[in-house]
Amino acid sequence: MGDLSVLPAKRFASKRQDVWSLINEAAAASPIQPLVNMGQGFFGYNPPDFIRDAAKVAIDRLDCNQYAPTKGRPRLKEALSSMYSPHWGRKLDPNSEITITTGANEGMPILGNLEPSSVANQFHLKGMLSVFMSFIEQGDEVIIFEPYFDQYLENIRMPGGVIKCVPLHPPARGDSETCSSSEWTLDIADFEAAITPRTKMVVINTPHNPIGKIFSREELQKIGDICVQRRIMILSDEVYDSLDYVPFTRIATLSPEIQRLTLTVGSAGKHFFCTGWRVGWVIGPAELIDYVAFAHTKICYCTPSPLQEGAAVAYEQSLTNGFWSQTKAEMRAKMDRFCEVFKELGIPYTDPEGGYFVLANLAKVKLPADYVFPEHVKNRRRDFKLAWFLIMELGVAAIPPTEFYTPEHEHLGEQYMRFAVCKNDDVLDMAKERLRGLKAYI
Ligand SMILES: Cc1ncc(COP(=O)(O)O)c(C=O)c1O
Numbered sequence: 001m002g003d004l005s006v007l008p009a010k011r012f013a014s015k016r017q018d019v020w021s022l023i024n025e026a027a028a029a030s031p032i033q034p035l036v037n038m039g040q041g042f043f044g045y046n047p048p049d050f051i052r053d054a055a056k057v058a059i060d061r062l063d064c065n066q067y068a069p070t071k072g073r074p075r076l077k078e079a080l081s082s083m084y085s086p087h088w089g090r091k092l093d094p095n096s097e098i099t100i101t102t103g104a105n106e107g108m109p110i111l112g113n114l115e116p117s118s119v120a121n122q123f124h125l126k127g128m129l130s131v132f133m134s135f136i137e138q139g140d141e142v143i144i145f146e147p148y149f150d151q152y153l154e155n156i157r158m159p160g161g162v163i164k165c166v167p168l169h170p171p172a173r174g175d176s177e178t179c180s181s182s183e184w185t186l187d188i189a190d191f192e193a194a195i196t197p198r199t200k201m202v203v204i205n206t207p208h209n210p211i212g213k214i215f216s217r218e219e220l221q222k223i224g225d226i227c228v229q230r231r232i233m234i235l236s237d238e239v240y241d242s243l244d245y246v247p248f249t250r251i252a253t254l255s256p257e258i259q260r261l262t263l264t265v266g267s268a269g270k271h272f273f274c275t276g277w278r279v280g281w282v283i284g285p286a287e288l289i290d291y292v293a294f295a296h297t298k299i300c301y302c303t304p305s306p307l308q309e310g311a312a313v314a315y316e317q318s319l320t321n322g323f324w325s326q327t328k329a330e331m332r333a334k335m336d337r338f339c340e341v342f343k344e345l346g347i348p349y350t351d352p353e354g355g356y357f358v359l360a361n362l363a364k365v366k367l368p369a370d371y372v373f374p375e376h377v378k379n380r381r382r383d384f385k386l387a388w389f390l391i392m393e394l395g396v397a398a399i400p401p402t403e404f405y406t407p408e409h410e411h412l413g414e415q416y417m418r419f420a421v422c423k424n425d426d427v428l429d430m431a432k433e434r435l436r437g438l439k440a441y442i
Helices: 019-029 049-059 074-088 103-107 116-122 127-135 151-157 188-194 217-230 256-261 286-300 305-318 323-345 382-394 407-413 425-441
Strands: 098-101 141-146 162-169 199-205 233-237 262-267 280-283 349-351 357-361 416-420
Touching (some): 019 382, 074 098, 074 280, 074 305, 098 286, 103 262, 141 151, 151 162, 162 188, 188 217, 199 217, 217 233, 217 256, 256 262, 280 286, 305 323, 323 349, 323 357, 323 425, 382 416
Parallel strands (some): 141 162, 141 199, 199 233
Antiparallel strands (some): 098 280, 262 280, 357 416
16 A cells, blocks of 8 residues: 555644643643643633523523524624623624624634635625735735734634734833733834735734733724724734723724724633633624624534523623622632732732733742753743743643744743633642742742
């Protein structure tokens, strides 16, 4: 028989091990078990009863066990309209301005996955949508800010997009003092310099993963104004919007012009502690949403129906049952509880304005000179070595953020380590107890 080996697509063939599998494998190999896993941003606890019950009820319903409407179940879109219309200052049309996706992740890439001609055949194209159409051409550029949510990369590359990175500058005193995430700054001149005639889109993430930064109104206004001037579309990833510890601005609401260019992505998984449900959504101008919904139909047809219904009930009830304020207060309390250990140890951190990640700055931690790291860690930046060391010596897993940078800017993140605090308090306490072991290395 001849050679039956099958080659993967070139874009994946040379892929180095990603941070998630590297950290998970290291965690499994750690001599300290059970490991405290503060790496990936999954919740260590269940959604409240009213949310789980809603999904259980839905699964008994005939209409919920078949394909959902491709743009999403009407009840969910109506619930999202009720929730978000006050922010937009007008009634969002649930039928034309909101579409449901399979997690926020699916909401993001779909913009780039269409053949222009196939869309053109489906819709009467005009105005901004025509600008969109050119976005998906091979070689079109998308600007993202570093550090970025790593999922963006392949999502942009798959349709042939070219990534242009603009770094957020860490606070100069970040190695020695605790700073606010607002001190990670965007130099608007860097953003303008990254724009070329081929720039089709900028991706904004606020509240930001991993920094916890909430982009200020002024920053967003500047970005938005430039995008309007240069006709650049905005994808605003706001999946952590319920965890805002300072005033939060949504770029889509800054002006009608910015709104026409903006698609806002959100996640029921992040809102309701059920990332496994894979229910996300996109809000935007009707003609752009049509386009998104069409792509969604081609990618996966529709999003799991009973979980959409569960999410719909969750959004409806959360409008009046105090869920949002409780969630925010509880998450902030978890953040404060966990960060006590850094205060004790004199380890500076970036105090997040939003979300559930905290970046600790471990510049003060001295790794033993003779410590033996495996090959695949030895060649990476210092944060990978720190992550390995924490897993193997202290039994705590966290994420090295240089994974979220291009090689050119990796040095900006190599002293930091990302911890997810969306865990039970006893887990946070165990992590703190173990991290006290760092004292010996400071
Ligand atoms: C910034 C950001 N955007 C999007 C997502 C994905 O959200 P979902 O689970 O709804 O796909 C995540 C998940 O970690 C994230 O951190």
